[in-house]
Amino acid sequence: MCQLLGMNCNTPTDIxxxxxxxxxxxxxxxxxxxxxxxxxxxxAGCRLFLDYLPSSSxxxxxxxxxxxxxxxxxxxxxxxxxxxxxxLANTHPxxxxxxxxxxxxxxxxxxxxxxxxxxxRFQPVGNTDSExxxxxxxxxxAQQFSVMPSRIELHQALSRIAAQLAQHGCCNFLxxxxxxxxxxxxxxxHYIVRQAPFTVAHLSDMDLTVDFSNETxxxxxxxxxxxxxxxDNETWTAMQPGELLMFVDxxxxxx
Amino acid sequence: MCQLLGMNCNTPTDIxxxxxxxxxxxxxxxxxxxxxxxxxxxxAGCRLFLDYLPSSSxxxxxxxxxxxxxxxxxxxxxxxxxxxxxxLANTHPxxxxxxxxxxxxxxxxxxxxxxxxxxxRFQPVGNTDSExxxxxxxxxxAQQFSVMPSRIELHQALSRIAAQLAQHGCCNFLxxxxxxxxxxxxxxxHYIVRQAPFTVAHLSDMDLTVDFSNETxxxxxxxxxxxxxxxDNETWTAMQPGELLMFVDxxxxxx
Numbered sequence: 001m002c003q004l005l006g007m008n009c010n011t012p013t014d015i016x017x018x019x020x021x022x023x024x025x026x027x028x029x030x031x032x033x034x035x036x037x038x039x040x041x042x043x044a045g046c047r048l049f050l051d052y053l054p055s056s057s058x059x060x061x062x063x064x065x066x067x068x069x070x071x072x073x074x075x076x077x078x079x080x081x082x083x084x085x086x087x088l089a090n091t092h093p094x095x096x097x098x099x100x101x102x103x104x105x106x107x108x109x110x111x112x113x114x115x116x117x118x119x120x121r122f123q124p125v126g127n128t129d130s131e132x133x134x135x136x137x138x139x140x141x142a143q144q145f146s147v148m149p150s151r152i153e154l155h156q157a158l159s160r161i162a163a164q165l166a167q168h169g170c171c172n173f174l175x176x177x178x179x180x181x182x183x184x185x186x187x188x189x190h191y192i193v194r195q196a197p198f199t200v201a202h203l204s205d206m207d208l209t210v211d212f213s214n215e216t217x218x219x220x221x222x223x224x225x226x227x228x229x230x231x232d233n234e235t236w237t238a239m240q241p242g243e244l245l246m247f248v249d250x251x252x253x254x255x
Numbered sequence: 256m257c258q259l260l261g262m263n264c265n266t267p268t269d270i271x272x273x274x275x276x277x278x279x280x281x282x283x284x285x286x287x288x289x290x291x292x293x294x295x296x297x298x299a300g301c302r303l304f305l306d307y308l309p310s311s312s313x314x315x316x317x318x319x320x321x322x323x324x325x326x327x328x329x330x331x332x333x334x335x336x337x338x339x340x341x342x343l344a345n346t347h348p349x350x351x352x353x354x355x356x357x358x359x360x361x362x363x364x365x366x367x368x369x370x371x372x373x374x375x376r377f378q379p380v381g382n383t384d385s386e387x388x389x390x391x392x393x394x395x396x397a398q399q400f401s402v403m404p405s406r407i408e409l410h411q412a413l414s415r416i417a418a419q420l421a422q423h424g425c426c427n428f429l430x431x432x433x434x435x436x437x438x439x440x441x442x443x444x445h446y447i448v449r450q451a452p453f454t455v456a457h458l459s460d461m462d463l464t465v466d467f468s469n470e471t472x473x474x475x476x477x478x479x480x481x482x483x484x485x486x487d488n489e490t491w492t493a494m495q496p497g498e499l500l501m502f503v504d505x506x507x508x509x510x
Contacts, residue, residue, distance in 0.1 A: 044380050045343025047305050059322040067314040088300025097351060100378035121376070123355035125299050 010249035014068035021203035026055030041178035077106035089126030109170030185239035221250030265504035267325035276458035281310030296433035332361035344381030364425030440494035476505030
């Protein structure tokens, strides 16, 4: 099983604190050492950093720490290979373009009977179940909508698509188009929304503390989603199996 | 006008020497300071590093120097904005997936009357003429071939497509699917093929010398393509206006 990390904010924010704990799960505090990746949306653009080295020792991960990119939507993934060899083509997150928007997807789980999820327009480059599921998901969206629909219509469509994917196995995933971040839980996803009054947070994976009241402005709001809680002194909410949440501007949108 | 750099090899090779001179054109030895990017194919996978900071001072460019990624196909671009504001979405190279392969494209020039190059399946995310041309190019390929055709068929199709693009203005471009690298010249592209016996090369943009005989094996072959020659003691070949060359395993393929 892999580890997922997502961030959705109302103002561009760096993910250095959360990533510092998260990356240690790639080879130090957990065994997920089969590559990693992180995608930062910056307005319509997107930067995707991938490496097949463990995130705990990757030079690319060092860059992410030393060059704090500010973003409203971030998705990161640390891989423990279940299907597909360890190489760059099989490293999450995956990126495609649909309706003139970049879409980023990362998956934790194991899907089977993939012959029933044969994509057409979007084709996997590597040989993971995850990338095939992503391509099939985008195919479904492209078939249903010729231009990008409203957020609510997208959410309704993704709810149906995620439920179909989940019939094939464990399907925790994060998905974003740079405006909205969707989180789907099969077995394990937790989230926290940080907003004023900001407090002090302490990482679970290393002895590092940050006082968010020194790092933020009063109106800032940041949602962080992770496979397991990243801090040991805050209250994270466990998502329910089958639940699909839509985060916009750092908060859950009602549907 | 922007600056292009491409490399195509028969064995995975790092581009550190060429990139060290090339990056200086982004803000130091030339004025192309409106962002830059570099794409490395590694088998089917691809790593794309983008930054809107000048390449001469970018932390991401520092990473490319300190973490020498070995690749058989590399495309890099330094931007001097002509159309489209300076942001990540407008930063070359651009990436899309077609037929289960990643395609990378970078362009130097200025195209007009883009309404005649309206793409459908592939849509630009930013607002440059270059990304629109790339999307249109892929649309043409996707319409002509439902699965990836032979290299020769691709070359013939790209010859027609490049000629159509060139009717809209200056169209120097580099394109690769990780197996083949195409270079199209409208006004300025130069190349060199390095193979045994390897010699000493000296950069034009800084006082740096490398003795390739110490860095290579006898059977290595590396083609480097750049807007302007990167070294001042080797013989580069100027491409002709309208010429499309196809590089495979470090050499030009006859068509």
